[in-house]
Amino acid sequence: MYPFIFISIALHLVSFLCIVLLYLKQSKSSEVREEVASSMEEYIEQLEQENDRLMTKVKTFVEKRDNQLDIRLRVLEQNGNSVKPQPEPQNSESPKLVEPVHYRQQPIQPPESKNPIVIQHPSSKNERNQKAIQLYQQGFAANDIARLLNCGTGEVELIVNMHGRSGQR
Structure with a gap:
């Protein structure tokens, strides 16, 4: 009868040891899960910040281009058909005033050729x-x-x- 008691105690000790090992393994895996979750949250937060920063850059760029196009359109509307090159500002912090370009008007002289002038139909x-x-x-x-x-x-x-x-x- 003693051998059965000894075997029973040995099996109980082995089962308790297995339970403790499984508990430690589970706690380690939960720590790893928490670490992964926190690192993913940090990464997502960094991505959101980067995305917001890029969106503001894109918005300012689009607004800047829109303003430049509006200015060019106004200049074209004021001057009629004459197209004047307008340099783009290099530094948006200190806008420089651009002096208007004045072209000298000269009378148009017809070419001195004996070929008849052909008027094209639109x-x-x-x-x-x-x-x-x-x-x-x-x-x-x-x-x-x-x-x-x-x-x-x-x-x-x-x-x-x-x-x-x-x-x-």
Whole structure:
């Protein structure tokens, strides 16, 4: 009977030892899980901060470009068809005033050739007409196209209508 008691005690000790080892292993794995979770949270937080920083940079860049385009558009509207190069500011912190460029106007003298002057009929091959048709297909209104191309609204509507009729044939 003593050998059975000895074997029983030995089995109990082995089972308690296994229980303790499993408990330690489980506690270590939970610590590892917590470490992984905290490191993932830190990484996500860093990504969010980086994303926010990049978004603000993109927004300021887009606003800067939008302002530059608005300024150029106003200059073009004021000056009519004359296009004047405008240097882009290098440093946005200290904007420099740009003096307007004045061009000297000279009378246009016809070329001294004996070839007759050929007046071209406005067609879809004309660059302005193509640009008007392209802008119309992109969804711009006739007023906006006329303002961008410095021509009349009626002219733009006529170009679009003529293109529509020729496209139906």
